[in-house]
Amino acid sequence: xxxxxxxxxDLTCSSKEEIIKILTEGAALQRGDEIWISNNGExxxxxxxxxxxxxxxxxxxxxxGEVQQSCxxxxxxxDVVFLAGNEEWAAPGxxxxxxxQAIKCMEEFFDTLECPKCIKWDDx
Numbered sequence: 001x002x003x004x005x006x007x008x009x010d011l012t013c014s015s016k017e018e019i020i021k022i023l024t025e026g027a028a029l030q031r032g033d034e035i036w037i038s039n040n041g042e043x044x045x046x047x048x049x050x051x052x053x054x055x056x057x058x059x060x061x062x063x064x065g066e067v068q069q070s071c072x073x074x075x076x077x078x079d080v081v082f083l084a085g086n087e088e089w090a091a092p093g094x095x096x097x098x099x100x101q102a103i104k105c106m107e108e109f110f111d112t113l114e115c116p117k118c119i120k121w122d123d124x
Contacts, residue, residue: 002040006033016106019035056070068121071120071122
């Protein structure tokens, strides 16, 4: 898998454990991190994970026109400001999932290259 982050650039990862380490380090950064995961240089499908502390917002891109965004369980949750595209972006509270749920998304995507079924999604 090719993993691209704002903090570390482009990396080649051969295991889920390597990607979990990258996600964990990114979440610990003061501004968080944006992580893109794709299959060895293919543009699509890809998974985009915004992480900060124990929060995450995930986007799955099947192709250029088909994007899905994570849906959390708390529709009254406060917005969370993430680092996205090297700028701050306020993710709506209803899109926030836990860091652990984001890990599960990554693991499922790693295995299948399909939209993870472990969380709810909203079509964009």
